[in-house]
Amino acid sequence: MSQTNEPTATPDPPVRLNSDFAGATPEMAIDWPAQEYPSPEIVVLNDALAGELGLDPEWLRTPDGIDFLLGRSDPAPYRTVAQAYSGHQFGQFVPILGDGRALLLGEITDRDGSLRDIHLKGSGPTPFARRGDGLAALGPMLREYLVSEAMHALGIPSTRSLAVIATGGRVQRERALPGAVLVRVAASHLRVGSFQFARAHCGDDVVKRLIDHAASRHYPDLLALPEDKRPLALFDAVAKSQANLVAAWLGAGFVHGVMNTDNITVSGETIDYGPCAFLDAHDPRAVFSSIDRQGIYAYGTQPRVLEWDLARFTETLAPLYDADADRALALAREHLSGFRKLVDGRILDTWKTKLGLDPGRDADSAAATAVAEEWLAMLGDDNPDHTLVHRALTDVAGGGDETALLGHFADAARTKEWLGTWRGLSPDAGLMRRANPIYIPRNHLVEEALAAAGSGDANEPRDLRPFDALLARITAPYTPSGNPDDERYERPAPPEFGEYTTYCGT
Numbered sequence: 098m099s100q101t102n103e104p105t106a107t108p109d110p111p112v113r114l115n116s117d118f119a120g121a122t123p124e125m126a127i128d129w130p131a132q133e134y135p136s137p138e139i140v141v142l143n144d145a146l147a148g149e150l151g152l153d154p155e156w157l158r159t160p161d162g163i164d165f166l167l168g169r170s171d172p173a174p175y176r177t178v179a180q181a182y183s184g185h186q187f188g189q190f191v192p193i194l195g196d197g198r199a200l201l202l203g204e205i206t207d208r209d210g211s212l213r214d215i216h217l218k219g220s221g222p223t224p225f226a227r228r229g230d231g232l233a234a235l236g237p238m239l240r241e242y243l244v245s246e247a248m249h250a251l252g253i254p255s256t257r258s259l260a261v262i263a264t265g266g267r268v269q270r271e272r273a274l275p276g277a278v279l280v281r282v283a284a285s286h287l288r289v290g291s292f293q294f295a296r297a298h299c300g301d302d303v304v305k306r307l308i309d310h311a312a313s314r315h316y317p318d319l320l321a322l323p324e325d326k327r328p329l330a331l332f333d334a335v336a337k338s339q340a341n342l343v344a345a346w347l348g349a350g351f352v353h354g355v356m357n358t359d360n361i362t363v364s365g366e367t368i369d370y371g372p373c374a375f376l377d378a379h380d381p382r383a384v385f386s387s388i389d390r391q392g393i394y395a396y397g398t399q400p401r402v403l404e405w406d407l408a409r410f411t412e413t414l415a416p417l418y419d420a421d422a423d424r425a426l427a428l429a430r431e432h433l434s435g436f437r438k439l440v441d442g443r444i445l446d447t448w449k450t451k452l453g454l455d456p457g458r459d460a461d462s463a464a465a466t467a468v469a470e471e472w473l474a475m476l477g478d479d480n481p482d483h484t485l486v487h488r489a490l491t492d493v494a495g496g497g498d499e500t501a502l503l504g505h506f507a508d509a510a511r512t513k514e515w516l517g518t519w520r521g522l523s524p525d526a527g528l529m530r531r532a533n534p535i536y537i538p539r540n541h542l543v544e545e546a547l548a549a550a551g552s553g554d555a556n557e558p559r560d561l562r563p564f565d566a567l568l569a570r571i572t573a574p575y576t577p578s579g580n581p582d583d584e585r586y587e588r589p590a591p592p593e594f595g596e597y598t599t600y601c602g603t
Contacts, residue, residue: 338365
């Protein structure tokens, strides 16, 4: 009896993704295929995050799993789209930006029942590429992995990194660099710039749909409001979440570097780790971005920049606040004017917490406010190491000697006087240990890890041991490792490291 060889059906991947964004706002989603790569290879995979998403890490490491992560599954369990958005970049409005080198694979429901985006960065040029190559180099993608996971461990809302995949190809920047794709996870990729695009190109109907989509993803209580009340309520919710975020940045000594409106998320998550860095010396004027020559996005200016970005957000929503243009404008101004008090209060609470002064207990304490303000003045005058000085103060709160702390400041008498007042407020050492990290992604250590990982030259061998060691420390930032050799992760950069400059990676 003869046998026939019938074709074997290709099995579906073990998970399918939703296309909620593309379905809700098709005007802002362009179907686009991910690029193929010669020899993709996982460099780092976040097993814990994969588990949160209900994905099997071992399957993700297989050729089929890598194809899934790169948007190349066949048959496709997702609809890959490039998202459209606009944005103010360094104050200048750009009507069309969008995912020039990124694709949204879709949304997945995680094990807590929350919907999260799976998104690619470096997946090839799209119609939004603006003559760019649409690619990413290994170094910047590993940097985003390190810093985003550190931010998550610090308790700061952030996009997450699921994987970095080396493509086997080359990316031409100043020289040929190894190419890579970052697989990013976010509560969503909705930005202020998304609403700016809808307003500039689509009109009220799409703005309304985008409001409802944003509410369903992040602020579902808003959907219980009448439709005409949702736009202003969404502005208030986003303003609150962003106030919390920028206060957390300041507390950690984080400088985003590119606070354009297309990098201000509706969810209140940190997004896009390009020219970002953590402070060594506490300097309100600190800038690390190669393109921010005027210090627009310096460490200390971030709250005011955010206020400006939110002004652009309320401009896009204001036509829906009220049918009467004058009343709509008055509402926009009223709610925006309350933001400065909101963000400044949240920032003050952050500093009180770092000083062991419970914001709830000391909310109305003029003494606690004065102590926090004088502490900030001392930091600004002497520029001590941001992380070390707060750990030294934490040690003092726990009964340790003052010597290490005093060494951070030039005026010992001023510091001792401040210490006396601060002690009089009974600071909570436990609260301080939970608020002041031991380990952050120190810039020199990040560069050391990236260089060892072969990110600087297409022909270098790849050594991930420094990367893995740094990742282990910064993802447990409040816990001493107990290993004396790990003290190097606590120390600032040596003098020979010099001034630090970061680049956007495009």
